[in-house]
Amino acid sequence: MKNDTGRRPDLSVVIAGVEFKNPVMTGSGTFGSGMEYAEFVDLNRLGAVVTKGVSNVPWPGNPTPRVAEVYGGMLNAIGLQNPGVDVFIERDLAFLEDYDTKVIVNVCGKSIRDYLDVVEKLADLKRVDMLEINVSCPNVKEGAIAFGVNADSLFEITQKIKRVAAQPVIMKLTPNVTSISEMAKAAEAGGADAISLINTLTGMKIDVERQSFVLANKTGGLSGPAIHPVAVRMVYEAAHAVGIPVIGMGGIASWEDAVEMMLAGATAVAVGAMNFADPRITEKVIDGMEDYLVRHGIDSIRSIIGAVK
C-alpha cells in the first residue's frame, strides 16, 4: 500500500537501539515461543515475538482450572508454567533462529538471584534482542509481582539486572498499583531501557451455581478488550512520566486499539489475549496500521507516537 508520495509508509520503530520492522509484538504468555502459532501466523511479519516467561528452573504453574472467560475478556492464573531457561534456549530459541523477527525474552523469578541466573544465561545469545523482566505477574505467590508493586524494590531489581544484562532491558509493569507514573519513574531511575505495560489486572470470578471460585487460584489476571481503556490511560500517564520508550499493551483487539495506544505515547504495542480469539490478529493489526498511515498521509508511524497530548 502506498501513500500520496508513492512510497509505502515506514512502520519501523526503534527501542534502545533495536530496530523493529513494525511496532506490533506479541504479549508474553499469549503466544508461547511463537512455535505454537507458527502454523497460523507468518512470524516473519511481526515486529517481535515476546516469549512466554522463562525462569532459571522449570516451574509447574498453578492447579487447574487456570482460565475463565469473562465479559469481553478472560482471567488466567497459569502461574508461569515453563520448562526453564536451559530447555528454552535449546528448543524455543533455536526454533526462532529461522525467523526474521526480533526476539524479546520475558524473564521471571522468585528472587533477584533467580532473575539474574536467567539474564546471565541469555547474555551471550545473539538471537535474544531484548529482555522483558516480568515483575508483574499476579499469579505466583513469591517474587514476580512483589518486585513490581513497590518503587524501591522495582528500582533495586532493575539496577541489579542492568548490571549483568547484555541486551537492553524492558521492565514490564503491573497496573495493580496506586501510581503507575511512580513505578515507571522507578524503573527508569534503575536504568531500564524501556518499560512495557500493562500486565493483567487482578480479578476474580465466582460460579454462582456451584458457589465456588472458578479458578483454582481464586484470583487471576484479567486481560482482553475489557481492560483496554485502563491500559490506554496508564500508557499515557507512564509515557508522560518517563523519557524511555513505552511498549503499550492491554486488550488490543484491532488496529484502532494499537494506533490509540501509540497516540497515547507507546513506541510499540503488544497483542495478547486476542491471539486466542483470532490467531491472525497481529497480521491484521499491522495491515490496518499501514492503511491508517496511508489514509492520513503519514510517512512514518514514529510521528504518531504520543501525538495526543
Place this chain on the structure above:
Amino acid sequence: MADMKTKTGTTVIKNTKIADGVFDMTLRYPEGKAPSEVKPGQFVGVFMNDASKLLPRPISICGWDPEKRDLRLVYRVAGKGTKELSEASSGDAFEVLGILGNGYDIRVLAGKRVLLAGGGIGAPPLLGLANALAGAPVPAQVTAALGYRTADLFLKDEFEKTSRTVIATDDGTYGFHGNVIDAVRNELVREGELPFDVICACGPLPMLRAVKALAKEFSVPAYLSLEERMACGVGACLGCVVKTAGEDPHSHVHNARICTEGPVFKAEDVEI
C-alpha cells in the same frame, strides 16, 4: 496448505435438540477449506458470534463426513457460549479453529475387543470412535457402556447400529440401575476370562478416575479422553494441563497440555 491449522468459517446445516440441554449440530466447511484428516477423539474450537465471548469453545467431534464436508458436534449447554450455540439455526455461520488435539489411533484399536465407557456428554466422541472402528479394515468388536442421568437418552440408537450397547441410568428409569462405572464393572466380569483388550472412556472426571482404577484392577489398557477449561486450544497458553506420571514434552514439569498432548491419554500416563 492442507495441514495448516486454520480458523474457518462454517455454516450450520442443522442444530437439533436431542435430549434435555443436548444438541446435535452439523457444521459444513466451504469447498476447499475442509480439514484433510479428522480422527475420533479430536476436537474443534468454536468461536461465538458475540465478540464479548472471546475464547473458542472446545467441543469434541462426534462425526465427520469428508464428502459433504460436514462436521458433527453433539454438545451440552453448559454456559453462555453453548447457550448461544444452541440457539443457532441452519444457515447461521460459525468460525471454527481446528481440527485440534490428538485423537484415537484406529490402527491400534482395529480388530480388538473394545469397551467404550461414556458418561453423559462423554458419549458423542465415543460414537465417532465406534463408527470408525466398525469401518476399519479389521473391524473391532465393540461394546458401548453408556451412562445417563435418566431415560432422556441420546445417541443410543446409533451406538446400537455398530456395537453391543449397555445403558445405565442413575435413576433406574432405563436399563441398568446404577452409574456407568457399575455397568463397566459388570462388563469386565461378564465372562470367565477378561472379555476386553482395551477400554476407551470419556466422561466426567470422577468417572474417568474410576475407569482408571478398574483398568488397573483388571490389568486392561485404557485410554481416557480429558477435558479442561481452555483458552487458546493450540498449546500456547498452558491453561488446560493435566498432571502426568512422566515428564511432559513441553515444560518437563509433569503437566501435559490437554489440547495438544491430549485430549486422549493412556490412563497410566495421567494422574487424575
